[in-house]
Amino acid sequence: MFNMTKNVVANLFAKSSTRLYPFAVRGHFEGFRGTLHINIDECIFCRTCQIKCPSQCIAVDNKAGTWTCEAMSCVYCGVCVDVCPTSCLSMSKEHRQVATEKQTMAYQGVPKKKKKEAAE
Amino acid sequence: MARTILPFGPQHPVLPEPLHLKLTIEDEIVVEALPTLGYVHRGLEKLCEVRDFNQMVQIVERVCGICSCLHALCYCEGIEQIMGVEVPRRAKYLRTIWGELHRVHSHLLWLGLFADAFGFESLFMQFWRVRERIMDIMEATCGNRVVVSVNVVGGVRRDLSPEQCQWIEQQLIISEKEIRQLQTTILNDYTVKKRCCGKGVLTKEQAYQLGAVGPMLRGSGWAQDARQTGYAAFGELGFEPIVEYDGDSYARCAVRFRETLQSFDIVRLAIARMPAGETAANVEGANEDDTPRIISGNRGGIMQSYNRDKHHSITAAPPPDLDIPAGSLAAKVKGKPDGEAVTRVEQPRGELMYYLKGVGSKNMDRVRIRTPTFANIPPLLAILPGCELADVPVIVLSIDPCISCTER
Ligand code: SF4
Ligand code: SF4
Numbered sequence: 001m002f003n004m005t006k007n008v009v010a011n012l013f014a015k016s017s018t019r020l021y022p023f024a025v026r027g028h029f030e031g032f033r034g035t036l037h038i039n040i041d042e043c044i045f046c047r048t049c050q051i052k053c054p055s056q057c058i059a060v061d062n063k064a065g066t067w068t069c070e071a072m073s074c075v076y077c078g079v080c081v082d083v084c085p086t087s088c089l090s091m092s093k094e095h096r097q098v099a100t101e102k103q104t105m106a107y108q109g110v111p112k113k114k115k116k117e118a119a120e
Numbered sequence: 121m122a123r124t125i126l127p128f129g130p131q132h133p134v135l136p137e138p139l140h141l142k143l144t145i146e147d148e149i150v151v152e153a154l155p156t157l158g159y160v161h162r163g164l165e166k167l168c169e170v171r172d173f174n175q176m177v178q179i180v181e182r183v184c185g186i187c188s189c190l191h192a193l194c195y196c197e198g199i200e201q202i203m204g205v206e207v208p209r210r211a212k213y214l215r216t217i218w219g220e221l222h223r224v225h226s227h228l229l230w231l232g233l234f235a236d237a238f239g240f241e242s243l244f245m246q247f248w249r250v251r252e253r254i255m256d257i258m259e260a261t262c263g264n265r266v267v268v269s270v271n272v273v274g275g276v277r278r279d280l281s282p283e284q285c286q287w288i289e290q291q292l293i294i295s296e297k298e299i300r301q302l303q304t305t306i307l308n309d310y311t312v313k314k315r316c317c318g319k320g321v322l323t324k325e326q327a328y329q330l331g332a333v334g335p336m337l338r339g340s341g342w343a344q345d346a347r348q349t350g351y352a353a354f355g356e357l358g359f360e361p362i363v364e365y366d367g368d369s370y371a372r373c374a375v376r377f378r379e380t381l382q383s384f385d386i387v388r389l390a391i392a393r394m395p396a397g398e399t400a401a402n403v404e405g406a407n408e409d410d411t412p413r414i415i416s417g418n419r420g421g422i423m424q425s426y427n428r429d430k431h432h433s434i435t436a437a438p439p440p441d442l443d444i445p446a447g448s449l450a451a452k453v454k455g456k457p458d459g460e461a462v463t464r465v466e467q468p469r470g471e472l473m474y475y476l477k478g479v480g481s482k483n484m485d486r487v488r489i490r491t492p493t494f495a496n497i498p499p500l501l502a503i504l505p506g507c508e509l510a511d512v513p514v515i516v517l518s519i520d521p522c523i524s525c526t527e528r
Contacts, residue, residue, distance in 0.1 A: 017249050029260035054178035077178045077269045
C-alpha cells in the first residue's frame, strides 16, 4: 500500500510518460522497417523479390518493365530488400501514411534488352 | 436454484483474446465450463502448401504476435534439423537474446492485463510503461516492435553491435529497477492476494495428468521448462526453471514475475558470452541422402528427464573466436527439406511444439503447430468448476490465454 502511494507521488512530479501525439512525435530508430522504396533505374526485373516475398504482394513484369507492389498487403518483413541482387530496394524508417483507399506502388522502368536485341 | 448457461466471450471486456466459454452457473458458482474454439481460425498451417519453406518463417511468425520470434525460432530449428544445417554460435546467442526479450515483454503485458483483470488499473499502466522500453529495444535492434522477423533458416538476419549491446544492458538495468519497484505491489498487496490466492487451484497431479505447460505447470510444482532441453544457446547458459508450489492464480503470477527477472539475467549473460562470428549459415545443397529421417528434436521428451536436480552445468565462458569476420546476414540456404522433425521451444505461455515434414520439394508437406494455450485449456476447464463467477476472469487470465495461437 505504502509502496504504491510512494509511486503515485513520484509519478505526480515526474515527467509524463506519454506524448501529446500529433505535436510530439517519437520518431523511429535507425534500421526500422517503415516504407519500402525502389530505385527503379537499377532494377533488372529479375523477379527474385516477387518469388521470395512471403505475402506475394510484388508483381514484376520483365517484358513491360513494370514493378508493382500492393502496399497494403506488404508486411514489411524486409525479405525482398535482402534478396534483391542489385540492392535497388530499400526500407526507410518513416512508416507509410494512413490512407483511405488501397494503394499500389507502381513503377515503370526500362526493361533490360535481350543480348541479341542489345547487339543490334 | 436453477442452472443458467452464461456465454463468456468471445468478446468480453476483460478478455484480451477471443475465447468463448459456455459457463453453467448455479447460484453464482460455476459448475461446468465448455470451450468453443475456432473463432479466429485463419488456416496458417495450410499455407505451407502454397508458400515455400523459407516464406513460411514469416507466416509462422504471424501465428502469434506476442511470441512471434519464438514461433520462427522453433520452425527454423526444425528445418535446420531436417536439412542438417549447423547454425553459427553467434546466431544461437542472438536468437536467445531476442527470444528472452520476447518473454520479458509478453510477461509484462500479461502482468499488466492480469492487474487489469482484477481492477488494478494503475498497476496495469506501470507494467506497460516498463514494457515500452523492451519494445524500444526490439524496434532498435530488429526493425520492428512486435513481429520482429529476425530468424531465417540457418541463422538470424540482424546482428548486434557492441554499442547496441551496451545500450540494451543500460535499458535492462532501468527496466529491472522499475519492475522491482512493482514487486511488492503485485506480490504482496492485500487486494492482489485477496483476488488471487487460492483461486483456481491446479494440484500437482492434475497438472501432470491434464498436460499443463509453462507457468501453469511450474506454478503447480513441476520443474519443467523446454529451455532445459538446451535449444538455441540455452545448453551453454545454465538454465534452471522457476517453480512455485501452490498451484493457484497467485503462484502462476509469481512464476511469471520471477521469470521476467530471470530473463533479464539470461539476456545479460548471453550478451556477455556471445562469441564473435557469422550470424547465418551458408548452406548449399544440404541433405544429400534422400532417406527420410525422423529426428526427435531437443533430446528426450519424457517427464523424468526434467528432474529438478538435473540442470545444465554452467560451462566456462568460451574463448570468443574473434578473427572470424561477420559474414552475410541473410542466409543462403539451398536444398530442400526432406524428412521429419519435432522441435520444442519454451514460449512465454509454455511449451510450443512444431512437427515438420518435408518431402524434398520446396513446399513443406505438413507443418503442425501445437501451442501452449491449447495444452492449457483442459487444466483450465478442470479448475473453473467450483469457483465464483466473479473469479472467472482472473482464473481465465491466469493461464495467459493466447487464442490466436491456439486457433492459428
Ligand atoms: S529483386 Fe530487385 S532487381 Fe530483381 S526484380 Fe526485384 S527489385 Fe528488381
Ligand atoms: S517487405 Fe516483405 S512483404 Fe513487403 S514486399 Fe518485401 S518481401 Fe514482400
